[in-house]
Amino acid sequence: MSFSRRLIHASLLAALALGGGAFAQDKTPLKIVVGFPPGGSADTLARLLGEHLRDQYAPIVVENKPGAGGRIALNLVKRAEPDGHTVIVLPSGPMVLFPHVYKKLDYDAVKDFSPVSLIANFQFGVVAGPASKAKTVGEMVQAAKAQPGVASYGTPGLGTLPHFMGVLFEQQVGAKLNHVPFQGGGPANTALLGGHIDYKFDVVSETAELHRTNKVRILAVTGAQRDPQVPEVPTLKESGIDMVATAWFAMYGPANMNPAARDRLSKAVAAAVKTPALRERLLGLGYDAVGSTPAELAAAQAADLKRWEAPIKATGIQLD
Template sequence: MHKRTLLAGAAALAALTALPLPALAQDKPPLKIVVGFPPGGSADLLARLLAEGLKNDFASVIVENKPGAGGRIALGHVKRAAPDGHTVIVLPSGPMVLFPHVYKKLDYDAVTDFTPISLLAHFQFSVVAGPASGVKSVADMLVKAKAAPGKSTYGTPGSGTLPHFMGVMFGQKAGAELTHVPFQGGGPANTALLGGHIDYKFDVVTETAELHRAGKVRIIGVTGPQRDPQVPEVPTLKEQGVDMVATAWFAMYGPAGLKPEVRDMISSAVAKAVRNPALRNRLIEQGYEPVGSTPAELATAQATDLQRWEGPIKATGVQLD
C-alpha cells in the first residue's frame, strides 16, 4: 500500500474518531436517579429495578441515595440540579401531596419546582407488629392500645411521611391513641422494630414482607381495597373492622425547566421499561401495581391527591416545622 494512501486513511480515521458521538450513533445521555431514603427501602428497591430496566436507553444509570427529612433533602438536591435531563428523583407521593399541607415552611414548591415525568406504580401500606409486642392481629393491637392510651408506639420512615399519616388515620378510625416515632427511612425503623424499641410499624408492604415471611415480625393488616399479593394471608383493615382504605404511588420527577423533548424522552423510556414483562412481573412480585404514565397523567394525579389530602390532614391537626 502506498504511503500516500496510508496517510490518507489515517487522516480519515482521525477525523472520524474526533466526531462527536451523535454523528456516529444516537447519543445516549447518562441518568442519575436520586432516592431520598437509605438503601434497602421500598423507594430504593423500585429505583434500582427501574435503573436496570433503563440501562439500554442511557449511557449509564446510577442510583444515588440522599436520605433524610422524609425525602426533602433529596428533593432539594434535584431542585438545584441543572435541567438537562441527567438528574431525576424517584419518590413516593407524600412529599408532593402531603408535605405542602403538613409543613409550615418547605424549601420547595411541589408544583412549580419540579417537572413531572412518569407515574411509576401504585402501592399500599401495612401495619406490622414487632416480636416484643406479642400481637397477632389488629384486634389484639387495639385491645392493648386502648388499655394504655399513648403507650403503644409505631415507627415510620419519617415525620410527615405517608406512613406517619397512615398511623394517624388508623388511630382515628380505630379509636386508639398511638405514639409516633420517626426514623430516617424504613430500614432503621425495621431495626428498631426487631430490637423491641417500638411496638409497631406502618410502612409499604415491601419493607417488611421478607421479615414477615421469615417469622421475625408479623404483618397484621394491609391498607388497600384488597389483600396484597406479597402476603395474601394477611387480611385488609376493612376485613378486620377498621373502616380505612388508603393507597399511594411512586413517581419520577426532574427539576423545573426540563425541556419538553427531554422530559418526553425520559418518560417514554420509563414507560417502555415499566411495561416490559420481566420488569413488570418483578414489580408485581414486590407488591407494586405498575403504571408508566405520561407526564400529563402524573401532573393530574398529583393535583388530584394534593386536593384530596388537604381536608384529612387539617382534620388531624398535625403540623410540623
C-alpha cells in the same frame, strides 16, 4: 505520518467533532436520586427500574441522599440541570403531603419539578414486632385504648406517608400511639426487630419477608384488596376498620426539563414497567405497575394534593 494517514486522522477528528454532541450525551450517566437509605422500597424500585433502562441510558447511577423525609434529595434534583440526566424516584408523600404539612417548605412540589412518569401504585402494612403481643388489629387497638400513648410505631420519617397512615389509623380507631420517626424504612425495621418499637406502618415490601419467616406479623394492609405478597393478611376493611389508603411511586426531573429528554424518558419508563419481567417483579414486591405520560402524573399529583388537604388539616399537624 504519511499524507494519507494524516488525511484519515483529520477526517476521523472532524467526524467526532460533528457527532460528538450526540455521542457525549449518550454516554452521560442518568442519575436516579433516591431520598432514602439503600435497601428501602424507593431504593429497590429505583435500582430495578435502572436495570431495565440500561439498554437506552447506560450508564445509570442510583444515588442515595437520605434525610428529611426525602427533602434533601428533592432539593438536589431541584437545583440540577434540566437536561434529562438527573431525576428522582420517590413515593407520593413529598409531592402531595408535605405541601400541607410544612409551614415553610423549601420547594414547590408543582413549580420546581417536571413530572416524568408514574411507576407503580402500592399499599401499606400495619406491622407488629416482637415487642407486641397483638395477633390481630383488633387486639392492637384494644391494647392501645387500654394504655393510650404507650405503644409505639415507627415510620421512615416525620410527615411521610406512613406517618400519616398511622395518624389516620389512630383517628379511625380512636386510639393513641407514640410515633417514632426514622431515616428510612430500613432503620425502622431494625428497631422493630430489636423490640425498640411495637409497630410499624410502612410499604408491605419492607416487611413481607420478615412476616413470612415469623420475625414480625403484618396484622392488616391498607388497600382495597389483599396484597399478593401476603395474601393471608386481611385488609383493614376486612378487619372491621373503615379505612382504605394507597399511594404511588413516580419519577420527576427538575423544572423546565428539556421536553424531548423528558418525553423520551417517560416513554422508556412506561415501556419498562409494562414488560412482563418487570411487571411480575413489581407485583411480587406488592407494587401495581402503572407507567404514564407526564400529563397523567401531573393529574394524579393534583388529585392527591386535593384529597389529602382536609385530612391533614384535621390532624392539626404542622411541622417547621
